[in-house]
Amino acid sequence: MGIREAEQFVQLFRENPDESIFAGGCSEAEIAEAERQLGVTFPESYKFFLRELGDCYVAGEEIYGVVVRDSQLLGAVTETFDLRESTGMPSHLVAFRPDGMGGYFTLDTSRMSAEGEAPVYVWGAGAHSATELEYIGTDFGTVALGLAQRGLRSA
Known part of the structure; x- marks a missing residue:
């Protein structure tokens, strides 16, 4: 899981150019x-998403890359630093999208699987620790x- 779905995401993105905007892919050096x-x-x-798109909007859904x-590295980098400073978000979380209710979708890099994937949790406006994640x-x-x-579907 993960890579195959990321490939499908990029394909879907490219098949819908009227509903999609992206920043341009990142180099391996920029990702590192x-x-x-x-x-x-x-x-x-x-990483696949970053190499292919960098950062994007698709049908109104914003995804930070x-x-x-x-x-300067912007997007998920600056958003993550801002959340670490302003909310005390743990350093193992990487923010990649606002949830629309004051929280952020995050990658929990402390729980990396054997396949190199990290689960996604919401760091909410009221969360004060990693145990309060959705x-x-x-x-x-x-x-x-x-x-x-x-x-x-809703566009």
Whole structure:
């Protein structure tokens, strides 16, 4: 799981250009630098997304990736740092999308599977520890594909 769904997500994204905007893929060096700055290892499906799209909107569903502007890494990197500072979000979580209710979908890099995938949880506005997280899905690819499918159905 994970990579196959991430591939389907990217394919769905490309099949719907009128409903899709993306920043452009990241290089391996940019991905490695984002991981270094955040002090985590990204899941394989998220790295695939970063290489292919970088950062995107599809049918109104925003998914943070890594965007490089003036030698700065933006997107998930800045959002994650902001949440760590403003809410005390644990350093093993990486924010990749607002949930629309004051929380953020996050990758829990402390729970990486043998396949190199991390589960997705919501770090909520009221969460004060990792035990208060709401489980969303097994991996980034599966969650991203579901978000895109839902958004395109309602578009």
